[in-house]
Amino acid sequence: xxxxxKAFDHGKxxxxxxxxxxxxxxxxxxxxxxxxxxxxxxxxxxxxFSDPTAEGPVIMDADKRALDGGVTTDDIFAFTKELxxxxxxxxxxxxxxxxxxxxxxxxxxxxxxxxxxxxxxxxDVPFEEKADFEEVCQKHGMDLVxxxxxxxxxxxxxxxxxxxxxxxxxxxxxxTGTRSAITTDLRPMIELIRENTDIPCAIGFGISNxxxxxxxxxxxxxxxxxxxxxxxxxxxxxxxxxxxxAFVKEMKDAIRDL
Amino acid sequence: MxxxxxxxxxxxxxxxxxxxxxxxxxxxxxxxxxxxxPEFNRELEELLTEYANRPSRLYYxxxxxxxxxxAKIYLKREDLNHTGAHKINNVLGQALLAKxxxxxxxxxxxxxxxxxVATATAATLMGMxxxxxxxxxxxxxxxxxVYRMRxxxxxxxxxxxxxxxxxxxxxxCMREWTSRIADTHYCLGSVMGPHPFPTIVRDxxxxxxxxIKKQILEKEGRLPDMLIACVGGGSNAIGTFYDFIxxxxxxxxxxxxxxxxxxxxxxxxxxxxxxxxxFHGMKSYFCQDKYGQIAPVYSISAGLDYPGIGPEHAxxxxxxxxxxxxxxxxxAVEAFEFLSRCEGIIPAIESAHALAYAMKVAPTMDKDKIIxxxxxxxxxxxVAAIARYRGEDLHE
Numbered sequence: 001x002x003x004x005x006k007a008f009d010h011g012k013x014x015x016x017x018x019x020x021x022x023x024x025x026x027x028x029x030x031x032x033x034x035x036x037x038x039x040x041x042x043x044x045x046x047x048x049f050s051d052p053t054a055e056g057p058v059i060m061d062a063d064k065r066a067l068d069g070g071v072t073t074d075d076i077f078a079f080t081k082e083l084x085x086x087x088x089x090x091x092x093x094x095x096x097x098x099x100x101x102x103x104x105x106x107x108x109x110x111x112x113x114x115x116x117x118x119x120x121x122x123x124d125v126p127f128e129e130k131a132d133f134e135e136v137c138q139k140h141g142m143d144l145v146x147x148x149x150x151x152x153x154x155x156x157x158x159x160x161x162x163x164x165x166x167x168x169x170x171x172x173x174x175x176t177g178t179r180s181a182i183t184t185d186l187r188p189m190i191e192l193i194r195e196n197t198d199i200p201c202a203i204g205f206g207i208s209n210x211x212x213x214x215x216x217x218x219x220x221x222x223x224x225x226x227x228x229x230x231x232x233x234x235x236x237x238x239x240x241x242x243x244x245x246a247f248v249k250e251m252k253d254a255i256r257d258l
Numbered sequence: 259m260x261x262x263x264x265x266x267x268x269x270x271x272x273x274x275x276x277x278x279x280x281x282x283x284x285x286x287x288x289x290x291x292x293x294x295x296p297e298f299n300r301e302l303e304e305l306l307t308e309y310a311n312r313p314s315r316l317y318y319x320x321x322x323x324x325x326x327x328x329a330k331i332y333l334k335r336e337d338l339n340h341t342g343a344h345k346i347n348n349v350l351g352q353a354l355l356a357k358x359x360x361x362x363x364x365x366x367x368x369x370x371x372x373x374x375v376a377t378a379t380a381a382t383l384m385g386m387x388x389x390x391x392x393x394x395x396x397x398x399x400x401x402x403x404v405y406r407m408r409x410x411x412x413x414x415x416x417x418x419x420x421x422x423x424x425x426x427x428x429x430x431c432m433r434e435w436t437s438r439i440a441d442t443h444y445c446l447g448s449v450m451g452p453h454p455f456p457t458i459v460r461d462x463x464x465x466x467x468x469x470i471k472k473q474i475l476e477k478e479g480r481l482p483d484m485l486i487a488c489v490g491g492g493s494n495a496i497g498t499f500y501d502f503i504x505x506x507x508x509x510x511x512x513x514x515x516x517x518x519x520x521x522x523x524x525x526x527x528x529x530x531x532x533x534x535x536x537f538h539g540m541k542s543y544f545c546q547d548k549y550g551q552i553a554p555v556y557s558i559s560a561g562l563d564y565p566g567i568g569p570e571h572a573x574x575x576x577x578x579x580x581x582x583x584x585x586x587x588x589x590a591v592e593a594f595e596f597l598s599r600c601e602g603i604i605p606a607i608e609s610a611h612a613l614a615y616a617m618k619v620a621p622t623m624d625k626d627k628i629i630x631x632x633x634x635x636x637x638x639x640x641v642a643a644i645a646r647y648r649g650e651d652l653h654e
Binding site: 049054056064072096098099100125129147148149152154170 | 277280432438548549
């Protein structure tokens with residue numbers, strides 16, 4: 001069993017995403033620590049990419065702020081290693097294929113493992129292209145997280161069967177970003193996943209308030225929130241830790257009794 | 259040349275969000291169904307002939323040949339196609355395919371605006387809705403094409419993110435496609451992106467090379483010694499090269515946009531300055547930094563101003579079958595002016611990159627050698643920008 005499973009072994013998991021280095025790594029460090037104190041069960045650390053094709057405007061802007069601030073993959077490895085001394089919940093990196101490929105998948109995963117990372121999410125690496133990345137991840141004790149989308153249909157079973165860590169269920173069509181309502185009928189998707197795997201699944205994309213969080217976490221094993229957190233960082237800059245922690249607490253409290 | 263997984267050597271692939279995977283699989287299945295369908299091919303042939311004005315001429319540029327004093331130069335006149343560029347070949351094919359698939363809406367990216375104009379044209383002809391994304395920087399450079407697309411009934415949306423150029427328009431199209439798939443076909447404009455696009459676009463552009471082969475055999479009774487075409491994503495180049503890949507004595511040369519020079523950061527010469535990466539759905543060469551962040555590329559030509567290159571070109575370069583040379587803004591502008599004055603043909607600034615290489619290489623070759631240069635588009639759209647480049651205060 002991978003470390004990631006630990007995020008799901010005490011009730012529904014709240015998974016929080018943050019872009020590393022937005023606006024600087026010191027703020028990211030404080031914010032992550034406070035998110036964990038507030039109840040986050042798993043942290044997704046975004047390594048910014050110049051052209052994030054699966055992101056909506058909120059995370060695109062965050063990536064730009066971080067890169068404009070000069071943060072690099074090497075800075076993030078060093079930052080994560082330091083953060084690991086304090087943060088005990090599972091942590092994964094979320095980035096794009098080229099960031100890993102160009103660094104050298106072997107070297108990237110070796111450094112990520114050394115920094116205490118438990119998994120990798122690459123939204124532009126689908127089932128058909130995962131083999132190269134998955135093998136290197138496994139070698140370094142990390143899980144390559146698979147995604148399932150509302151359009152996956154006939155692909156759900158094969159993806160679920162080979163999935164590792166947890167399954168990232170995309171709630172809606174489109175890119176990342178907060179949505180006023182999630183209209184996809186997720187129940188049959190989750191049922192099909194359950195028939196094919198025992199690993200936990202968490203729903204993400206569009207979740208921005210405690211009601212949605214509760215609704216999604218009740219369907220699955222957890223809820224993933226990214227853009228809503230990044231929006232708070234965009235608004236509060238270096239003073240983000242406090243308001244983000246308050247938001248995470250509200251979201252986690254909404255799913256504690258499920 | 260494509261293996262079943264859409265690879266050219268190690269290049270290509272399908273690096274796409276899961277949300278779009280069934281869409282590209284559906285596209286591949288539809289393409290495989292229709293590509294050998296006689297009725298589909300009859301309809302496409304009719305569109306290309308009656309509507310797009312094919313076959314395009316293979317013109318012997320006598321004055322240019324004499325002026326340069328070396329190899330005999332022929333021009334493949336894709337600039338004479340309806341909408342003024344090779345882009346229409348691919349667009350008519352994809353629009354017809356999309357229609358057969360039951361799609362009612364086309365989305366497209368555009369750099370110089372030629373692919374956007376072609377897509378808007380095909381959408382209008384076939385009664386489909388059309389949305390074109392264009393970088394805000396390119397909209398400024400190519401105002402006339404923006405108006406042209408709107409005149410043709412398309413919606414044009416500016417993309418302000420990143421460098422506000424072609425790569426950002428491609429990214430935005432991919433984002434748009436994930437939000438609306440059922441009725442929408444992404445009419446990709448070059449031999450790039452995830453499989454099956456590099457193969458589909460190549461097949462629809464391969465008409466260029468097939469015609470060249472037939473025409474040159476009629477005129478000269480033999481194959482040319484060299485083919486030259488400009489390369490951004492690389493669709494007119496692969497279209498020119500494809501039928502000649504197994505003719506080993508025919509040299510294939512792609513002219514990349516070197517911008518202010520391949521030894522400067524202001525360049526878009528992907529093969530000459532880039533390295534292998536994964537972006538926009540494909541593994542290929544990209545201009546990027548040591549951390550894999552995509553570089554902000556530059557060229558005077560909005561159509562070649564792209565940090566990547568199609569995967570089949572990456573492979574042709576690696577195996578040494580095709581050669582890719584950098585042509586600077588200055589060289590391209592000189593060729594633009596040269597062809598205008600010498601032959602009375604105003605080429606697109608993109609095509610001027612190919613012509614510039616011909617101007618360099620023809621004088622070094624014997625007079626019994628033959629070069630074919632693909633003039634991928636006409637230069638009307640570029641006249642104001644070139645005037646400004648030469649210091650004239652001319653605005654559209």
